[in-house]
Amino acid sequence: xxxxxxxxxxxxxxxxxxxxxxxxxxxxxxxxxxxxxxxxxxxxxxxxxxxxxxxxxxxxxxxxxxxxxxxxxxxxxxxxxxxxxxxxxxxxxxxxxxxxxxxxxxxxxxxxxxxxxxxxxxxxxxxxxxxxxxxxxxxxxxxxxxxxxxxxxxxxxxxxxxxxxxxxxxxxxxxxxxxxxxxxxxxxxxxxxxxxxxxxxxxxxxxxxxxxxxxxxxxxxxxxxxxxxxxxxxxxxxxxxxxxxxxxxxxxxxxxxxxxxxxxxxxxxxxxxxxxxxxxxxxxxx
Numbered sequence: 580x581x582x583x584x585x586x587x588x589x590x591x592x593x594x595x596x597x598x599x600x601x602x603x604x605x606x607x608x609x610x611x612x613x614x615x616x617x618x619x620x621x622x623x624x625x626x627x628x629x630x631x632x633x634x635x636x637x638x639x640x641x642x643x644x645x646x647x648x649x650x651x652x653x654x655x656x657x658x659x660x661x662x663x664x665x666x667x668x669x670x671x672x673x674x675x676x677x678x679x680x681x682x683x684x685x686x687x688x689x690x691x692x693x694x695x696x697x698x699x700x701x702x703x704x705x706x707x708x709x710x711x712x713x714x715x716x717x718x719x720x721x722x723x724x725x726x727x728x729x730x731x732x733x734x735x736x737x738x739x740x741x742x743x744x745x746x747x748x749x750x751x752x753x754x755x756x757x758x759x760x761x762x763x764x765x766x767x768x769x770x771x772x773x774x775x776x777x778x779x780x781x782x783x784x785x786x787x788x789x790x791x792x793x794x795x796x797x798x799x800x801x802x803x804x805x806x807x808x809x810x811x812x813x814x815x816x817x818x819x820x821x822x823x824x825x826x827x828x829x830x831x832x833x834x835x836x837x838x839x840x841x842x843x844x845x846x847x848x849x850x851x852x853x854x855x856x857x858x859x860x861x862x863x864x865x
Contacts, residue, residue, distance in 0.1 A: 583725035586658075590733075593658040601655045602809050609651025613644055616857065624856040631778035632851055645852035652809065653699045660733050663702075665709045672706040672804075676816040680712070680759075683798040683819045689754035690819075691799040693788045693839050695765035696855035697846060698804035701734065703814050704761060706804075708739035715740045715753045716761045717787075754795050762788045764836075765843060765854075767862045773833055774865050777840050778847065783863035789835035793822040799835070801842045805853050817842050 593601060621643065628639035656671075663671055683690045692707075692714075694700060708714045716734055720743050721727035731741045740758075742749050750760050764785045772783035792799045801817035822835045847854045 580725045580728075582723065583729050586726065586729045590658040590661065593655055594662045598810055601659065602652065605652035605655040606648070607651065608654060609648035612650055613647045616647060620857055623859060627860070628851065628856055631780065632848065633779075642851045643856055646854065646856045649699075649806070649852065653701070656699055657701050657733060660705055660736050663705060663709070663737075668706055668709050671810065672702065672812050672814060673807075674706075674710075674814050674816070677814075679816040679819055680800050680802070683800050684712070684757070684759070686798055687757060688795060688797040689757050690759045691754075691788050691792045691797055692759050692761040693764050693799050693801045693842075694761060694803060695763055695843050695846075696858065697765070697843075698806060698853045699812060700763070700804060702812060703802070703804035704734060704739055705737050706814060707759065707761075708737035713753075713756075713758045714738075714761060715742060715750065715758045717742055717744055717746070717750065717763070719744060750791060751795065754791065754797055760791065762791075764788055764839060765860070766858055767860055769863050772863065773836050775833070775837050775840050777860075778844055780861050781865050782840075782861055784836055784840055786832050786836055788839060789822055789832040792820075792835065793824055793828070793831055796821075796824075799839065801839060803843075803846055805846075805850055 624643040625636060625639045628634065628642050629636055632639070680690065694703070704714060704716050716739055718731070718734070718741055721730060734741050754760055762785070764787070766785070768783045768785040773786045774781050775784050776782070777784065788799055791797070798819040798821055800819045802814065804812050804814045806812050820835065820838060822831055825831055
């Protein structure tokens with residue numbers, strides 16, 4: 580568990596630093612991160628960006644670099660979580676269309692938050708919990724036990740809860756209790772996903788948000804966070820959606836999944852460097 584205590588120590592150090600120094604270190608770490616990315620993964624990202632966004636290789640490489648550079652600042656922001664409280668949250672995060680989420684919650688059926696590896700998604704969950712939203716974040720269990728403990732501990736600092744992707748019954752229970760269930764829907768879902776078009780490619784897409792919403796009749800609120808300027812972010816709530824329930828369950832889930840993917844696609848096209856391009860998003864073939 581040495582890595583756990585080392586991470587805690589580094590976080591304490593970061594929490595003592597002023598904003599300017601944190602930004603400087605974050606930028607430096609981001610540039611170092613690009614140098615450490617394997618060549619095959621850089622090539623994959625650049626090829627995907629070039630094809631998906633219809634840009635040349637030079638532009639694609641610049642977008643790929645910016646996508647990686649931002650992870651340095653993201654890391655510093657997460658390590659600074661112990662200092663981000665409700666009273667100073669507005670210094671780091673603002674909300675856009677917050678009333679959409681409030682109205683969805685008012686329906687009394689819980690809310691599915693359909694989100695992605697876009698912007699600092701960890702900061703978004705932290706900010707939502709600090710604002711008093713009952714939040715259950717669905718995460719992937721880390722291979723390193725110590726780091727899994729550290730990450731989930733920091734995810735819970737603001738009062739949010741964490742479960743793993745395998746905890747479907749837990750998700751259903753918390754949704755019934757009026758929680759917001761945060762689901763990432765932008766990674767390759769393998770053979771269990773639904774094949775839909777995303778950024779000019781046929782993509783295996785998680786059907787969890789649509790399936791869970793259909794099961795419980797809960798609204799879905801697509802929600803993303805992006806950086807306005809260094810150290811300041813905006814959480815954007817898109818109009819809520821409801822699954823139209825018919826006798827054809829698969830068709831209902833597919834239709835809603837396609838609509839959610841369209842929202843994410845528009846966000847990636849508008850701010851491509853905010854998305855995580857290093858993931859092998861199109862690993863699964865039709």
